[in-house]
């Protein structure tokens with residue numbers, strides 16, 4: 001192998017993984033997972049009208065998330081022959097079925113009328129970003145990265161509200177548990193492993209796109225939390 005070949009081989013073998021990106025962009029990751037809204041749930045000072053706003057808006061988001069996850073599933077089936085990829089995404093789809101039912105139940109508990117919710121602008125922006133990722137032009141590695149980032153932010157944020165020293169109000173624990181539970185944590189780890197595997201094999205160009213999408217998801221998550229606590 002000549003030097004040039006060696007260099008190109010070593011650059012394609014360069015260790016890239018999502019954990020490295022979390023470290024590299026720690027302040028943005030922290031802004032998305034330790035947002036004042038999440039801190040207010042964790043310390044029990046949460047404004048209930050903010051929580052209700054978040055609940056209604058997130059229901060709209062999850063409805064838009066379903067076709068996005070379906071598009072990831074289609075790409076998994078078309079672009080890889082590894083059945084683990086299909087299975088992890090299919091597991092995510094199944095969980096969304098439960099999640100929509102849960103939103104309806106939770107909304108009635110909090111007196112939120114889901115049919116009357118108008119999406120706020122941060123939500124509209126996030127949903128149109130999801131739509132843009134559904135295009136067949138967007139590589140599987142890139143959408144898998146986005147899928148992981150979207151789920152990981154919720155997992156990390158809500159698990160934080162369930163830590164031993166958290167003072168999360170009893171009536172919000174079920175919500176936190178929905179995303180903060182260990183099974184969902186394990187599933188996110190599996191998704192992360194799948195995404196890492198594809199990132200390792202990807203071209204530099206696709207890795208760059210995946211990193212940009214990761215950052216954009218974090219920004220949109222921060223805006224989504226911001227939207228939930230306007231006016232307090």
Ligand SMILES: Cc1ncc(CO)c(N)n1
Nearest residue numbers: 058061062150151154224
């Ligand atoms: C805004 C937002 N991000 C991530 C998730 C996780 O599913 C969600 N429900 N809502």
